[in-house]
Each structure stands twice: as structure tokens, then as C-alpha cells.
Amino acid sequence: MRMKLMTRKMFTSPCYSNLMSYFCFLSTLQVTCGTNFISSFPSSTVDNETSLFFHHDHSNAYPQLNHPSKPIKSKKIKSSVQKRSYKENPLDSPYSYFSTEPSVTNSDENDPGDNYIGDVPEFVDAISNITVPIGREARLTCIVRNLGVFKVAWMRIEDQTILTIHDHIITRNYRIGLSHSELRVWNLIINDAQEEDRGGYMCQINTVPMLYQIGFLDVVVPPRILTAETSVDVMRRENSNATLTCRARGYPLPRITWRREDGKPIEYGNWQEKKDQGIQPPEEFEGEQLTINKVSRLHMGAYLCIATNGVQPSVSHRIILNVHFPPMIWxxxxxxxxxxxxxxxxxxxxxxxxxxxxxxxxxxxxxxxxxxxxxxxxxxxxxxxxxxxxxxxxxxxxxxxxxxxxxxxxxxxxxxxxxxxxxxxxxxxxxxxxxxxxxxSSNDGSDVNNDITSGNQKQSKTMSIVVNLVNIIFNLIFVTINY
Missing domain, CATH: 2.60.40.10 (Immunoglobulins)
Structure with a gap:
């Protein structure tokens, strides 16, 4: 009979259709069968720490594992943290996994309900927003004072996924880790951060009303060249138009700049008109497309498109512009x-x-x-x-x-x-x-012949003079010997 009542409650509860129907089912079991039935489940399935975050109220069908036999009037606890309304934060609505409405608790001294008398937990400092490159470790830190018997949980805001409850990891995401120091410093660790991890993360304390604060994680991605959408080597006839294209992706969106590999200025657009007007071309050009009107052989060479977004490393792509024209000789x-x-x-x-x-x-x-x-x-x-x-x-x-x-x-x-x-x-x-x-003049050939002829005549005259000198010397020697 008690099991039939349990089954009827489980399927008629509105929270059965919720993503957390698993926990609703466990809560319904405890309400119907008692605490001893729940204690028969393995500790990895349900424990007292988990039960502290789920409250039961027949008006909104959110069960509580520690269901009291008699309602006890709630006592207000002074807190330095201001209660936030649903309008201030949509996550405080009844459809949030962690309700901020006061709950009815028993007189157990280990229960952190309204009848708890002692120091109230509070956050020491806000969660710092962090930015990490993709693939690195991200660590969000929540510092709590006077936690006492209360529990700390982490939740992802975008999809309202419970990640951790106290020192237990609830999510099946193997990249999520948790560490804490003396129940004061609670670290949510995200290993190998990916773009889908970008967003807000909430640190909660299961007080009444609930205390929470939010930190944001930004995952940046270095630029990469989209080769399928980027020009390869370009060939154009001289005096035609040439366009070089370079596209890149990353987060933040990369900035594309162009440079010539030889360091010369980049003449783009109607460069001839700018040259006539005395406008000097720049050494860099910014944009995904570089267009040169009436390209000439002077524009031929290697161009570098460089993608940067503040995340290292920057990347570049080399495009060679070939300009074809018939040969000329000088x-x-x-x-x-x-x-x-x-x-x-x-x-x-x-x-x-x-x-x-x-x-x-x-x-x-x-x-x-x-x-x-x-x-x-x-x-x-x-x-x-x-x-x-x-x-x-x-x-x-x-x-x-x-x-x-x-x-x-x-x-x-x-x-x-x-x-x-x-x-x-x-x-x-x-x-x-x-x-x-x-x-x-056209008489170069005759001039060359005249030069050769005159050279030969000069050579003949020189030889005659030498012969005459030799004869004179021999005559003098002969006369001297006879004398």
C-alpha cells in the first residue's frame, strides 16, 4: 500500500518532468517510505548533504528529504546578505533547482533550517571574472565565512546544471573538478576549458533565504586562418584588377592586416590616382580583402596576411601575386x-x-x-x-x-x-x-675598317724606323772597328 502511494506521488509530482526528476524521485521515496528506505541506497546515489538543497512543499511539489512530522514555526535569522527577489534574479524563481523560499524544518540540530541559532554564513569577496585560453585550466574561487553546518554548491547559469554540492561532484562532465580549504575557500576547476564553458557560474549556500554570487568565465581562442576561404597564389595580366582574400576565425574576432614580404609599401585601390595626388601608400593595409586596380609588374611579389586578436600565437598566410606580361629587353x-x-x-x-x-x-x-x-x-x-x-x-x-x-x-x-x-x-x-x-651614323662598318687599316699602316711605319735604326747602328760599329 505504501509503495502504491509512493508511485502515485512520484508520477503526479510536477517536478517529475524536471531535469532533476532523479532527485525528486528519491525525495518522494523518503516522504512515502521513510528515511530508512533512503538510507538503503548507496552513498554515491543520495546522502544527507544532497538532501539539504531540495525542499518539500506540496504547493510547489519540491520535496524535502528530512520531512518533519510536525511543522515548526520559522524563525528569522539576521543576515548581512540582503534577500533577493525573483525579479532581481530569475534563478530564484520556483523553477530554479535551488529554491530561495523559506523551508519548514525539524528540530534536528544538524539541520541548517530556520531554527538554527548561530553565526550566519557570508561571502568574504566577490567571485573574480576570469579569462583563459582554450585548452587551459580555469579556476573560479568562492570564499565563505562562518559556513558552519551549511553547504556550498556550484551551478552553471546558462543551462542551470548542478555541478557540485559541497565536496561531491554531481555533473557527469569529467573535466569538472572541485577543491576546498577548511570549508572556507571553494574552487570550481574546469580542466581543458572549451568554448562551450564560456558563461556564468553561481556559488550558492543553502541558507534561508539562499545566498549566492556569480562569476563569469571567458574562454578566448587564438586566431586561425581559414584556408578554404583564403586565396592561394594569384595570377593576373598586367593592367587588370587583382584581389587577395584572407579570412580567419578566433575569439575575439581576429584583425586582418596585410604586408609585403619585401617591406615595400602596399599600393591598393586606385593607386595611380593616389600617386598622382602625391599620397604616399602605407606599409600596412587592414581588411579581409586587398584589391589593387590596374595591377603592374611593380606589385608582383609575396604578400603576408596576419591575423591577430590579442591571444597568442598570431598566425600569417603567404600569398604570391604573379603579374604576367610579354618580355622586354634593355x-x-x-x-x-x-x-x-x-x-x-x-x-x-x-x-x-x-x-x-x-x-x-x-x-x-x-x-x-x-x-x-x-x-x-x-x-x-x-x-x-x-x-x-x-x-x-x-x-x-x-x-x-x-x-x-x-x-x-x-x-x-x-x-x-x-x-x-x-x-x-x-x-x-x-x-x-x-x-x-x-x-x-650608319657608316660604323667603314669606320671600323678605316681604324684597322690605319693601325696596320702605323705598325708598318714603326717597323721601318726600327730597321733603319738597326742599320745605322751596325754601320757605326763597322766604321769604328776599321778606324
Whole structure:
């Protein structure tokens, strides 16, 4: 009969549908079957400490484990903590797990009800709000004075989950821990803090009315680059528009800044108009998207997008901007003079993107290759390249016109250099004609031939003078011997 009454009460109680129906069930068992029945449960299931936080009142169907045989008139206890109404805090409503309404208790001296005579508990200081990086340990501290026989509990506000009651951990969350020191300092420990742990936590004392205070935990997350939403290397034709995109996530929301890897200023937007107006470009640009109108080869290079939000470490992403254009060649000296037996160096400077195929020819014949006569190499930097042709031990057959070529998928170009011979009485060595080839007349070939002819004539005159001197010396010696 008593079990039927117990079952009827359990299923007709409004708190059965509550998340704490488990505790309501235990409370109903005690009301129906008595304390001895509840004591048969393991201590891990229910204990006297847990029962102190749940009060019974048939008007609101919140059972109390220590149900009195006779109601006792409540006595008011002076407290330094002001009672808070439901309007001040929604958690004090009858639907909170811990009711703040006065409860009816028995005369047991271990019961912290209204008939308790002694020092009233109070909080020494407010719970400090804390901020921890994700994955670290978070510790919320509640300091209580004069706790006596009362109990301390921790509850998460957002979902009204009971975490701990006194020195017992109620939640199944394995990351929740508890520590206390001499019933005064109560620490709620959250290991490996995650973003879902962010929010408010309430420290409660089961006085009547209930005492509580709230601390807040903020979990910050370092920035990370969203590679799926971030640009990879970008290729654009010269004079078209280019946009680089970089997105990141974190808490707080990261700030995105752009820099050039080579340290040059960032020309963005209508950079040509700003340049005409004398506006200097900045070294940094802020925003998720960097747009350059009418991009030129000067904008080519590596760009760094850096995400920061005050949480270490900051992260960066490298994006290379490639600007494609047909090759062009610039020849520093188009006329090179060299003497017989010396070496001559010919240079062509090229610019192209994508990288061009570079080669040399002589007198429009086949391409030259490196051998004992010619030494060919190229020095490259970004879209620039320097073509160098070294001609060794010059002979009359080496004089003529050399051409440098550059070709890529967008076009081709060429440059020409003319090598001519000179007489160098001071010894070996090649020299560059200081006169630019563009200002010289079309009779360069005849001038070269005239120079060679005049050199040969001077050499013949010198040999004649030497022969005459030798003859004079021999004549003098012969005359002296005869004398």
C-alpha cells in the first residue's frame, strides 16, 4: 500500500518532468517510505548533504528529504546578505533547482533550517571574472565565512546544471573538478576549458533565504586562418584588377592586416590616382580583402596576411601575386670595342612574366652555347633577368653583330650588340665605346675598317724606323772597328 502511494506521488509530482526528476524521485521515496528506505541506497546515489538543497512543499511539489512530522514555526535569522527577489534574479524563481523560499524544518540540530541559532554564513569577496585560453585550466574561487553546518554548491547559469554540492561532484562532465580549504575557500576547476564553458557560474549556500554570487568565465581562442576561404597564389595580366582574400576565425574576432614580404609599401585601390595626388601608400593595409586596380609588374611579389586578436600565437598566410606580361629587353651598351686576344663581355637586361626563354645568336645564325669560346650565364631575380655573354680570346672572326632574345607565352623581343676590333698598344683588354650606338651614323662598318687599316699602316711605319735604326747602328760599329 505504501509503495502504491509512493508511485502515485512520484508520477503526479510536477517536478517529475524536471531535469532533476532523479532527485525528486528519491525525495518522494523518503516522504512515502521513510528515511530508512533512503538510507538503503548507496552513498554515491543520495546522502544527507544532497538532501539539504531540495525542499518539500506540496504547493510547489519540491520535496524535502528530512520531512518533519510536525511543522515548526520559522524563525528569522539576521543576515548581512540582503534577500533577493525573483525579479532581481530569475534563478530564484520556483523553477530554479535551488529554491530561495523559506523551508519548514525539524528540530534536528544538524539541520541548517530556520531554527538554527548561530553565526550566519557570508561571502568574504566577490567571485573574480576570469579569462583563459582554450585548452587551459580555469579556476573560479568562492570564499565563505562562518559556513558552519551549511553547504556550498556550484551551478552553471546558462543551462542551470548542478555541478557540485559541497565536496561531491554531481555533473557527469569529467573535466569538472572541485577543491576546498577548511570549508572556507571553494574552487570550481574546469580542466581543458572549451568554448562551450564560456558563461556564468553561481556559488550558492543553502541558507534561508539562499545566498549566492556569480562569476563569469571567458574562454578566448587564438586566431586561425581559414584556408578554404583564403586565396592561394594569384595570377593576373598586367593592367587588370587583382584581389587577395584572407579570412580567419578566433575569439575575439581576429584583425586582418596585410604586408609585403619585401617591406615595400602596399599600393591598393586606385593607386595611380593616389600617386598622382602625391599620397604616399602605407606599409600596412587592414581588411579581409586587398584589391589593387590596374595591377603592374611593380606589385608582383609575396604578400603576408596576419591575423591577430590579442591571444597568442598570431598566425600569417603567404600569398604570391604573379603579374604576367610579354618580355622586354634593355641593352646598356650596343657597341663594344675589343682588341685582339682579349675578352669581351656583352650584357642584355630582360623583364618578363612568366619566365622567358633567353638565348644569344651571332650574325643571325644558330643559337650560341657555352664552350671554350663562349661563356653564357643568366642572373635572375623575380621577373628580371640579366643575360651575360663572355667571348674569350677574341680573333678577327669574332667581330660582328650579336643578338639577345627573350620569349614567353605572351610574346618575344630581341636586342643587338655590335662588337668591333681596335689596336691596343697598352696590352690586352676590351673597352666599351662610350658613344651610344643610337647616335652613331650608319657608316660604323667603314669606320671600323678605316681604324684597322690605319693601325696596320702605323705598325708598318714603326717597323721601318726600327730597321733603319738597326742599320745605322751596325754601320757605326763597322766604321769604328776599321778606324
Amino acid at each position: 641593352v646598356p651598351n650596343q657597341l663594344i670595342a675589343a682588341s685582339m686576344g682579349s675578352d669581351a663581355v656583352l650584357i642584355c637586361n630582360t623583364e618578363s612574366s612568366p619566365k622567358s626563354i633567353n638565348y644569344w645568336t651571332k650574325d643571325d645564325e644558330d643559337a650560341l652555347i657555352s664552350n671554350d669560346k663562349y661563356e653564357i650565364h643568366t642572373v635572375e631575380r623575380l621577373y628580371r633577368a640579366q643575360m651575360i655573354l663572355k667571348i674569350k680570346d677574341i680573333s678577327p672572326n669574332d667581330f660582328g653583330t650579336f643578338k639577345c632574345y627573350a620569349r614567353n607565352s605572351l610574346g618575344s623581343t630581341e636586342g643587338s650588340i655590335k662588337l668591333y676590333g681596335i689596336h691596343s698598344p697598352g696590352g690586352k683588354g676590351a673597352r666599351r665605346d662610350p658613344t651610344n650606338a643610337r647616335s652613331r
